[in-house]
Amino acid sequence: MTSAMFFAVSKRGAVRAALLIFSLVFARAGLADTNWPADDYDPAIPTIEGVLGYSTGERITWSHDVRRYFDALAMAAPKRVRIIDYGRSWEGRELFYVVISSPDNIAAADATREGMHALRDPRGTSSTEAERLISELAPPAWLAYGVHGNEISSTDAAMMTAYHLLASREDPRVPEILNSTTVILNPMQNPDGRDRFIHRFESALGLEPSSDRISAEHNEPWPSGRTNHYLFDLNRDWFIRSQPETRGHADAVFEWLPVAFVDLHEMGSDSTYYFAPEAVPYNPHLAADQRASLELFGRTNAKWFDEFGLDYFTREVYDAFYPGYGASWPAYFGSVAMTYEQASARGLIVRQYDGVELPYADTVRNHFLTSLGTLETVASNREKLLRDFYNYQRTAVSEGSRGEVQAYVVPAQNDQNAVDRLGALLASQGVEVGRASESFKACGADFDANSLVINLDQPAKRFLRTLMDRETPMDPQFVVEQERLNAKNLPDEMYDITAWSLPLLLNIESVSCKERVAATVDMIAPGAVPTPDLPAKASVSYLVPWGERSAIQLLSHALRDGLAVKSSDKPFVHGGETYPGGTLIIDVADNSENLHEHLVDYVKATRARVVAVNDSWVTEGPSFGSRKVVRMNAPRIALAWDEPTSSYSAGNFRFVVERQFGYPVTAIRFEELRKEDLSRYQVLVLPDTYDGYADALGESGKAHLRDWVERGGVLISLARATRLLADPEADLLASRREYRLELLPEEETPDGEEARVPGTALDKEAFETATESREAAPDGIGGAQLLANVDGDHWLGAGVAPQLHVLARTSDVYTPLRLNEGTNVVTFADADDILASGHLWERNKNQLAYKPFAMARKLGKGQVIAFTQDPTVRAYQEGLNVIVANAIFRGAAHARPLR
Known part of the structure; x- marks a missing residue:
């Protein structure tokens, strides 16, 4: 790619006539082509083309080649570059960040980290000492790229930024940046998703890249490259820390405490470029000077975009309310945290809605411009940002007292x-x-x-x-x-x-x-866990009280090792202690001689509570041999995979069961579920779906599924998958999905097929009712926590807390089951109490009151269990883990397939 090609700026499709002027501007600023022929760049610093064989924007760089290029930079400039490994992805790819600064600042990196932590604690750092640190420190500025694997341009921009900082000898900003700041680049937060995208893209690539959005190059198959191995959106994981990619990154950020943190993204192809300030609402726990500083960064970026005739927008779409983003989490430690979004080419070139073709190279260039603009802003405002950081901590301590x-x-x-x-x-x-x-x-x-x-x-x-x-x-x-x-x-x-x-x-x-x-x-020290109490040796049984994740993990260990385990559907009293429903009973007589050693190992691994008992006498509730005590089996779990499932839901559920419970799940492509023999599996889970399952299954598929349940299978639906179970043609659950509340009754609605209709007189309320959609879904729920009540008499509620908090994100509402149709095991609270946290439309409150969250029905020899919201979304709701485990393990124990 030539210099003119890379830096030609498209403005709604036309190459500007003033290209020569822009080229001069770039040269004056010290910017140059990816091959950097038009400026004075240090030949000792390897170019991207020299290492990888192509210039920036010409190809999409694989994760291993990104590392290869940064290794080359570190070898060429060891006094100005450090590469720090912070972990590996689920699929074993390297996770690393790169520190770039002057030799003096690199040598003082430990002192910089210590200084930032001293500023973070004003209880031990006086204002005098703080001013000394503010005058001396080269504050960290953190640029994070590629958290979503199919948002491809930022990672290539990270390489471009690093090269420019190390090689440019004419850009006057570079020495100021390197002397005044400690630059930290995380080139790719999600290498698994990135390589998944590139593999798919390159396998579809032909003689030349296609800009047609219906081409295979731009048509990502399920699950797309956005997510990591377990199909998590890593940009929603920062405070819950469920994924190794996020944990390692967050730990590294906290180690350095940067004064500015930017997460560089891509958005839809038909947009331009977004940078801070963010849209409302702002989180009320952000400080005023943080919000004010957003404008400093925005104005610098705007200056450069104006210089080159590039469109952008601010204060729209991307808000600063939710604290779980990479661009928000660091703000609660005093950083100025921001999101940048570039319209995506999702390949090497894409045609936008108005016919303009957007090359990949342009998207890389734009992220490069804002990367340098961000670093320029930190360097120019070094003392202000450090002082604001210190004052953030000082006022936090004061407000807290x-x-x-x-x-x-x-x-x-x-x-x-x-x-x-x-x-x-x-x-x-x-x-x-x-x-x-x-x-x-x-x-x-x-x-x-x-x-x-x-x-x-x-x-x-x-x-x-x-x-x-x-x-x-x-x-x-x-x-x-x-x-x-x-x-x-x-x-x-x-x-x-x-x-x-x-x-x-x-x-x-x-x-x-x-x-x-x-x-x-x-x-509590980070990473420390309480020492568990190891069980004594029992002569009769071991009891594991149900209701905690540790007990679920112990059950998983036991079943995978082939131990004989029973469980009580009801609470019972033994030895003066009350044990909750669901409590595990592991009899000595039914297991091998090394049972105690197994349990000791399990307790060390899980911290579950295990009670050794030397008699089986129960004073209240079912005895160990009661019909209300079921034998647990080791179910094979099948999970619907691929279209039309929601990849997020499928991955999140699999993660919770495999990594939080410790039990294996087999992913089966949906097409196979329509026709293949499922008799090897005792449990089948249908994740949330965007498009629905009914049409995808067809009549034969629905019959196939129902037959499997009737022969002893356990079918579990999550969120919108429940639509299939409630479909009369599937005949799996007698509940029905509701229309929106307060629609005009059909008999009062004028017939739209008549040429003329009777006249009406409307007031404002009647007008709003009359204009509602006839068959509209309930209002969408953006994510609120709702209170729900549990029926502890049903085995699905065994050991579950009497009340649960459910994160509701879909608008589906279902009618309750009648007593002869099944059990409404968990139902939402009344309209006055249902909203525990967040925002919920008033109409939702009234319609959701007393409606089911979890339903169960015995069907033939099997069980049907429906969750109307997704209990495993983002692995956030650990408070729902017990009922999810009950659905799987107790559901299988209550099914009665032919043995």
Whole structure:
């Protein structure tokens, strides 16, 4: 690719007549072609073409070649470049970031990290010492590329940026950037997804790239390259830390504490370029100076885009409300965090809606421009950004010591595993969390040992408020505007979920206190876990109380190792202790002589509670040999895979079962489910779907599925997969999906087929009703946490908490089952109480009240279990893990296939 080709700027399809002027501008700025022939670049620094054999934008670079190029840079400039490995992806690809700065700053990297952490804690760093650090430090500036694997341009722009910083000898910004900042580039956060995309793209590539959007080059097959191996959107994983790619990256970011963090993305092909400031709503726990600084970066980027005649937009679409993005999570530690979005070529060239062709090279160039613009802004505002960072921490500590909430106590409770999980999750993100070593009084209540104590007079105060509060409020005017748009059936402006409270996601109690809590605690160290109590040796049985993830993991170990395990459908009392429904019973007589050794190993691995008993006498509830005690089996689990499943839902469910429960899942392409023999599988899971399953299965497929269930299979549906079960033609569940509430009754609706209709008189309310869609779905739910009640009399509710918090993201509403049709095991609360956190339209509240979240029906020898919302979405809802495990393992135990 020639210099003119790369830097020719397209403005709605035409190459500007002033190309020569632009070339001079680029040369004056020190920018050049990917081959850099038109400027003074250090020949000792290897070019991309010299290492990889092509210039930037000419090809899409595979992950291993990205690493190869950065290794070449590090070898050529060892005093200015460091490569740090921070982990490996699920598929074993390297995860790394690159530090680039002056030799002095590279040598002082350890001191820079220490200085940033000193600024983060004003309790130990005086204002005088802070000013010294502010005057001396070269603050980290972090550019993160390629979190979505099919958003391809940013990774190539990372290589271009690194080359320019190391090789340019004319751009006056470069020495200022290298002397004043510590540049950190993460070239690709999701190498598995990137290589999946490139493989698909190159396999479809012909003699020359096609810009036609219906070509195979642009038509990504399921599941696309966006996600990682387990099909997670890594840009939603930052505070829950479920994936290795995110955990390693977040740990590295926290180690350096950059003053600015940018996540570079791609968006739809028909757009331009987006950079900060972000759209409303803003999270109320962001500081005012952070929001003000967004404009500094935006104006620098705008200056360069204006210079080269490039279109862009700001303050639209991409908001700063949800804290789980890469471009938001660092903000709660004082960074100025931002998203940049480039219209995607999704290949080497694409035709936009108006016929303009967008080359891949242009998309790379644009990310390169904003990368340098960001670094320029940090260098020019070094002291301001460092001072703002220090003041962010200082004001956080001050607010935490005098605010309306000054502490949280998470009481020790039945699901202690979830309590400990919360403490470890927060500690891993720089939060000071204590575990009480003895009982104490606080906030007008008594708390037991092992409760968590989190005082807010610490730098992480704002992070804690946004994750621990039951509700993070949106600006009231913004909410009013969304209600107005919704009433007119216009799209709302809520970009992601509106509720994410960690205690609700884990389904545990948390108490907010108006004063600091003084209790004797042991501080939780990141990565540390409590030492488990090992079981004594039993002569009769071992009991494993049900209701925690650790018990699910122990069951998985036991079943995979072939142990004989029973489980009680109902609570029982043994030796004066009450055991919840679902409790596992592992009899000594039914297992091998090394049973105790197995259980000791399981407890070490899972921290499950195991109680050794030397008699089987039960004083209340079912005895160990009761008909209400079922024998657990090791079910083979099949998961529908490929179109028309939602790849997110399929991957998220598989991750929860395989990595959180420790039990294998077999993915089966959907086409095979229509006709192949499923008798080897006891459980089949249908993930959420966008297009529905009924048409894809056809009549024969529905009959095939029903026959499998009747012969003893367990069919589980997630979210919109329940539409198939509730389809009268499938005849799997008697529930039916509802239309939107408050539609005009059909008999009162004028017949649209008549030439003239009777006249009507309308007031405003009648007008709004009369203009509603006749058969509209309920209003969409952007992601709210809803309260639901559990029927503990059914085996699906065994060991499940009496109330659950469900993250609702789909608008489907289903009628309850009648008593003779099955059981509504979990139903949403009444309209006044249903909303636990987030935003829910008033009409949704009324329609969802008392409607089912989880339904179960015995069908023939099998079981049908329907979840009307996805309980495993994003692996967020660990508080729902028990009911998911019940659906799988207890469902299989309650099916009665021919043996």
